[in-house]
Amino acid sequence: MEELTKKQRAILDYMKAHVAEHTYWPSIRDIQAKFRFASTNAVFGHLQALERKGVLQRIPGAARAYKIVPEVLGDTSETVIRYEGPGDDAIAFESVKFAGSIAAGFPDYTESSGVLDAMQVPISASSRRRAPEAFALRVRGDSMIDADINDGDTVIIEPGTPKHGDIVAALIDGETTLKRLIKQGSKVYLKAENQNYPDLIPTTSLTIQGIAKSVMKRI
Amino acid sequence: MEELTKKQRAILDYMKAHVAEHTYWPSIRDIQAKFRFASTNAVFGHLQALERKGVLQRIPGAARAYKIVPEVLGDTSETVIRYEGPGDDAIAFESVKFAGSIAAGFPDYTESSGVLDAMQVPISASSRRRAPEAFALRVRGDSMIDADINDGDTVIIEPGTPKHGDIVAALIDGETTLKRLIKQGSKVYLKAENQNYPDLIPTTSLTIQGIAKSVMKRI
DNA sequence: ATGTTCTATGAAAACTTGTTCACTGTCAAG
DNA sequence: CTTGACAGTGAACAAGTTTTCATAGAACAT
Numbered sequence: 001m002e003e004l005t006k007k008q009r010a011i012l013d014y015m016k017a018h019v020a021e022h023t024y025w026p027s028i029r030d031i032q033a034k035f036r037f038a039s040t041n042a043v044f045g046h047l048q049a050l051e052r053k054g055v056l057q058r059i060p061g062a063a064r065a066y067k068i069v070p071e072v073l074g075d076t077s078e079t080v081i082r083y084e085g086p087g088d089d090a091i092a093f094e095s096v097k098f099a100g101s102i103a104a105g106f107p108d109y110t111e112s113s114g115v116l117d118a119m120q121v122p123i124s125a126s127s128r129r130r131a132p133e134a135f136a137l138r139v140r141g142d143s144m145i146d147a148d149i150n151d152g153d154t155v156i157i158e159p160g161t162p163k164h165g166d167i168v169a170a171l172i173d174g175e176t177t178l179k180r181l182i183k184q185g186s187k188v189y190l191k192a193e194n195q196n197y198p199d200l201i202p203t204t205s206l207t208i209q210g211i212a213k214s215v216m217k218r219i
Numbered sequence: 220m221e222e223l224t225k226k227q228r229a230i231l232d233y234m235k236a237h238v239a240e241h242t243y244w245p246s247i248r249d250i251q252a253k254f255r256f257a258s259t260n261a262v263f264g265h266l267q268a269l270e271r272k273g274v275l276q277r278i279p280g281a282a283r284a285y286k287i288v289p290e291v292l293g294d295t296s297e298t299v300i301r302y303e304g305p306g307d308d309a310i311a312f313e314s315v316k317f318a319g320s321i322a323a324g325f326p327d328y329t330e331s332s333g334v335l336d337a338m339q340v341p342i343s344a345s346s347r348r349r350a351p352e353a354f355a356l357r358v359r360g361d362s363m364i365d366a367d368i369n370d371g372d373t374v375i376i377e378p379g380t381p382k383h384g385d386i387v388a389a390l391i392d393g394e395t396t397l398k399r400l401i402k403q404g405s406k407v408y409l410k411a412e413n414q415n416y417p418d419l420i421p422t423t424s425l426t427i428q429g430i431a432k433s434v435m436k437r438i
Numbered sequence: 439a440t441g442t443t444c445t446a447t448g449a450a451a452a453c454t455t456g457t458t459c460a461c462t463g464t465c466a467a468g
Numbered sequence: 469c470t471t472g473a474c475a476g477t478g479a480a481c482a483a484g485t486t487t488t489c490a491t492a493g494a495a496c497a498t
Binding site: 439444445449454459460464466467 | 473483485496
């Protein structure tokens with residue numbers, strides 16, 4: 001594979017970044033503007049070079065249409081493996097609290113170890129603005145397995161007003177439980193996502209700690 | 220959300236499929252040809268409808284440029300519910316870098332929001348000691364669906380020496396991809412966890428960014 | 439019946455975009 | 469010094485593409 005020049009690499013990276021951000025390719029003039037070229041032909045040449053060097057495929061005549069060419073190499077005997085961290089486009093973000101464990105099922109007081117693994121939890125940027133107090137909970141029990149939330153998973157709880165169908169962290173009997181919120185008129189129920197469990201748990205008074213927005217699993 | 224007609228749904232699906240297959244959006248004429256319309260204006264009307272119904276965003280004037288709008292559920296009725304944060308056993312932890320997105324399979328640029336949500340990612344305390352440089356990547360594409368890693372998920376990558384069978388983030392042609400690592404003697408292959416994909420990808424040169432240890436999903 | 443909305447045709451306008459042509463300057467190799 | 473590859477300017481062209489305009493039938497509610 002022929003080496004790319006610095007500018008070719010920059011243009012290729014910009015194109016990828018543009019796709020990642022906008023979900024569509026930049027036009028030649030978009031690239032021209034980005035790199036302050038005075039002529040579209042400067043870009044045109046670089047795109048030709050990128051195609052000649054085999055890293056980019058242009059679709060002739062089509063606008064904003066490209067493909068990144070995957071590596072096509074024959075089968076050779078040995079493989080060299082290098083290790084490398086993330087690119088420098090990595091961004092650091094704030095951390096979130098880990099609040100302990102949560103019972104998803106019948107109240108389960110067999111708090112396993114007392115030593116809970118410290119965990120960081122993810123929060124989307126958009127929701128982070130509205131939910132600075134998001135926190136994470138380790139899930140115990142199996143009441144939510146039909147929602148693909150299993151024992152040992154970690155759920156990220158974000159404050160907010162839960163809608164019908166949301167999975168919420170609710171305080172029942174001083175114990176935080178994970179259930180789906182069901183609204184029927186003015187009545188509110190909690191529902192376990194497990195066929196073996198009672199369908200609806202009626203509630204008169206309910207303390208919601210937040211909405212489960214994400215779930216994290218070990219691979 | 221307003222309901223989509225059958226044809227609107229079909230067109231939207233075709234557009235998504237086109238992007239998934241070709242990595243760029245179809246033109247109106249492409250859609251016209253696919254659905255045998257006699258006029259481009261038939262497509263134009265449907266695209267307008269899709270945008271009005273809030274599932275598609277057009278970029279005025281730009282060719283082959285669209286965004287898929289993530290589905291949002293309405294229903295914001297009020298409920299008599301108290302809110303309460305996590306207990307005071309909460310612990311704060313360090314944050315982790317979010318390094319962008321990762322291609323798992325054919326590049327799939329239908330990133331729903333267009334804007335990559337900044338995310339924090341969880342790391343277990345035990346692994347954090349050995350992996351201070353862990354980072355997170357948003358997954359695109361569907362090459363790992365058989366491993367239950369789907370488009371839109373976020374994987375947490377931790378440095379280390381991958382074993383046979385580990386899911387790794389590997390740099391191929393400047394593009395980070397998510398594949399299962401297969402070692403056969405001195406040869407190394409990358410394998411997609413999707414029956415529709417080629418079995419093994421031979422590699423001569425391989426840059427490993429780390430091992431996927433966890434996966435995070437939006438609920 | 440009547441109007442409205444949805445879907446579609448057919449043609450053309452208007453804009454976007456890839457592409458080509460002619461020309462200039464730089465830099466290293468021969 | 470000359471040659472050739474490389475990177476770029478400036479302008480223009482041709483094709484691709486979106487968008488508008490005018491028109492019309494079918495479904496449907498008023």
